[in-house]
Amino acid sequence: MTQYPADLHPDLLARFSNNGGALPVKMGIEYDILGADYSVARMPVEGNTQVVGILHGGAHVVLGESLGSLSSAIHGGPDYVAVGIEINASHTRSIDSGWVTGTCTAISLGRTLCTHEIVITDEAGNRLSTVRMTNFLKKIR
Template sequence: MTDNFTRNKFSDQLEAAGVPAHMHDWLSGHGVGALVEKMGIVFSELSAERAVATMPVEGNTQVVGILHGGAHMVLAETLGSFAAGIHAGPNAHAVGIEINGTHHRSIAAGTVTGTCTAVHLGRTLTTHEIVMTDEQGRRLSTCRITNLVRPNPKTS
């Protein structure tokens, strides 16, 4: 491996989720989270302004065989929260305070792509819009998340 970062207990998880190597130190204490792993979410872009990830439909369906609406929301919140966390920087953290979504079309197989775009990157609040599309580029859902940026607690 040629990337310049220290391996830790989450290195394999971070690599499998597509997290860029330069961000591994930032996530070395937490990884991407168990739910991201369970849902099969894989990042392809990750910044405060734009984040993109994919998620398989298989394994994330509801009883009638289509992608669960909650799975859309998990992908949206994952992308929006990661982008807000990057914006918050190393001395702060972001916590979600509101999320909403509209489902436009169902999907029963394949891969969903979520594209997260910053709407507002402020000192204390961030807002991102996340659009989920199928492999043909058709819009499946539109979500919006607002995160509160909080300073990290001081340690002694």
């Protein structure tokens, strides 16, 4: 069960009801905590591997982008959408089974730009990758 901020606007809650989109659903991403400053989600390695059987580097990025985008959307509120404008990842360790956890921490939460760092770890707490993402907050109403 995902923990949302107590003051999350109902419009944002409705947007998040689809688990952040079709791709996070396909990849088995499960959100634990969602907030502008701090978010946590996990994802299975199984089903998200590349040809040699380790977690695909793109899967790391999808987990990171999912967390960074939802965290930015929470910061922006119901009148804005978060649009990713930059993302990068450094992979430092591989994994071939189990679950990974992404922990997203805000670096900067501004009026129009949000930057988050997402650290992805294995079940033993070993860092597998570091993702940094910047979102533009686009006014929709």
